Amino acid sequence: MEILWFLIAMGLVVAVLGPVMRRRAGGGGIRQVAPGSPDAADPDDYEFVRQEDLDVRLPGPDQDLLDVLDVVQRTQDWRAAAQLLAGTPKESEVRWQRVQAFAGAASLELQQRPGVGGAWLRAWRADSPKDAGGAQVHAEFLVQQAWRSSAVGTDEFRIILEEARSVCGNAALLAPGDPVPYIVELAVARGLGYPHERFDQLWAKVIDRAPDHMGAHLAALHYWCEKWHGSREEADRFATASAARAPKGSLLAALPLFALYEHLEDVTLVRDFYGSAVVSKAMEGALFAVHAARPDDPMLAHVRHLLIHFLVGAGRWSEAMHQLVQVDGYIGALPWTVDEDPAALYATYRALAVAGYEANGGNPATLPR
Numbered sequence: 269m270e271i272l273w274f275l276i277a278m279g280l281v282v283a284v285l286g287p288v289m290r291r292r293a294g295g296g297g298i299r300q301v302a303p304g305s306p307d308a309a310d311p312d313d314y315e316f317v318r319q320e321d322l323d324v325r326l327p328g329p330d331q332d333l334l335d336v337l338d339v340v341q342r343t344q345d346w347r348a349a350a351q352l353l354a355g356t357p358k359e360s361e362v363r364w365q366r367v368q369a370f371a372g373a374a375s376l377e378l379q380q381r382p383g384v385g386g387a388w389l390r391a392w393r394a395d396s397p398k399d400a401g402g403a404q405v406h407a408e409f410l411v412q413q414a415w416r417s418s419a420v421g422t423d424e425f426r427i428i429l430e431e432a433r434s435v436c437g438n439a440a441l442l443a444p445g446d447p448v449p450y451i452v453e454l455a456v457a458r459g460l461g462y463p464h465e466r467f468d469q470l471w472a473k474v475i476d477r478a479p480d481h482m483g484a485h486l487a488a489l490h491y492w493c494e495k496w497h498g499s500r501e502e503a504d505r506f507a508t509a510s511a512a513r514a515p516k517g518s519l520l521a522a523l524p525l526f527a528l529y530e531h532l533e534d535v536t537l538v539r540d541f542y543g544s545a546v547v548s549k550a551m552e553g554a555l556f557a558v559h560a561a562r563p564d565d566p567m568l569a570h571v572r573h574l575l576i577h578f579l580v581g582a583g584r585w586s587e588a589m590h591q592l593v594q595v596d597g598y599i600g601a602l603p604w605t606v607d608e609d610p611a612a613l614y615a616t617y618r619a620l621a622v623a624g625y626e627a628n629g630g631n632p633a634t635l636p637r
Contacts, residue, residue: 311615311622313632314589317597319615325369327601328569333366337373346392346402353401358446361566364483367401367448371408375416400446403439407432407452414459429459447477447484454487458496467491482519482567485510486526493530503527511553519561522554522571529574529603542582551578555587569594573601580617585624592618593637 312318326333336348349370356363370389377385389409392402410432418425433456439449450473457467474484492498492506507527514520528550541547554575561568572591579588596618604610625635 311618314593314622314635315632316592316618319611321597322611322614323598324600324605324610325372326365326598327573328566328595328598330362330365330369330566333369337369340370340388341373341377344388344391346388346395349388349405350392350396350399350401353404358443358448359478359481361481361483363446364448364451364481365566367404367408367452370405371412374405374409375412378413379416398442400439400443403435403442404446404448404452407435407439407449410435411452411455411459420459426460429456432456433460445477447474447481450474450477451481451484451487454484454491458487458491461497462491464497467497480515480518480520482570485520485523486570489523489526489530493527495530500531503530514557517560517562519557519565519567519571521557521560522574525550525554525571525574525578526602529577542578547578547582551575551582554578558591569598570601573599574603576617576621577603580621580624583624585621585628586630588617588621589625589630589635592621593635 325337332352336352339348340346353363353366353370356366374386374389379385386409389402389405392399393406396402410428414425414428414432418428433453436449436453436456439452440446443449450470453470454474457470462470471488474481474488478484489503489507490496492503494500494503498506504524504527507523511521511523514523528547554571558568558571558575561571572595576588576591576595579585579591599605599610599614604614607613
């Protein structure tokens with residue numbers, strides 16, 4: 269049973285959640301009790317998925333993808349993957365997510381079984397070199413390999429990304445109207461340090477094909493962050509401009525919240541950071557985007573996951589719980605995936621949300637689903 273261990277949770281997130289945990293009980297905070305106490309909040313009461321069963325491969329459910337992944341990895345036959353991608357619209361967010369998932373599966377296989385894992389991807393490229401889906405998965409696989417197996421900036425890192433760029437070019441020729449090869453190259457551009465002018469030229473190719481693609485905007489936002497090739501101001505400007513141009517129902521309105529997250533190390537030193545106007549405005553923009561989005565928008569889970577992080581930080585327990593019940597079970601998204609143990613980090617925030625919710629009178633029966 270997953271009982272809330274407050275002291276452990278505080279140790280993991282004290283830098284971010286310290287102000288929240290110090291609030292007085294009368295002001296909506298959490299009263300600490302010993303683990304195992306009858307008053308200790310228990311996420312199991314809400315029928316949440318146990319920590320060890322959380323799926324880190326995806327941000328939300330995609331049963332067709334999971335079924336095909338199972339077949340491909342069990343049989344080492346790539347044809348089911350090719351068929352699934354061929355039937356996935358080229359401009360859709362789903363196609364980009366599926367390309368990432370197939371590439372990630374092959375990369376993890378290779379990591380677990382060097383020289384053997386991921387044989388189905390090698391066979392796919394050898395047997396069907398003109399298959400656009402195979403080329404896209406191969407390019408993304410190389411990008412993931414560069415970050416997994418090499419230190420950033422090393423010769424090996426650059427060599428792998430140079431190869432990825434070459435495969436991106438090949439994939440673009442195989443499917444001229446498909447934005448995915450150019451979205452993959454956005455990560456290459458970040459790793460190889462494209463000059464701003466060259467990055468802008470690449471970005472123009474992306475938005476010509478998919479102007480409202482949320483996944484592409486998130487990839488571009490990484491480039492403009494201070495830790496890569498921009499600054500906090502440039503990242504904010506990119507996110508704000510993209511949100512302002514977002515059509516009705518687009519999740520691009522949530523982009524400023526992602527820009528805030530990318531610079532957390534700089535801004536969390538601000539007193540009452542989560543209660544500040546800039547954070548409140550970004551959260552409200554993201555909540556509005558979630559409310560206005562189509563229920564089946566494949567990027568909706570990404571926004572919900574990041575909202576959980578900020579809503580817990582702000583002590584907005586009921587709202588955090590509402591997001592949790594929508595995404596629980598899948599954690600393949602920021603902010604969890606940047607941690608060495610995504611499931612543990614997610615479970616910590618989930619437990620904090622449950623504790624805060626119950627400390628303010630909530631219980632499983634009062635939680636809308």
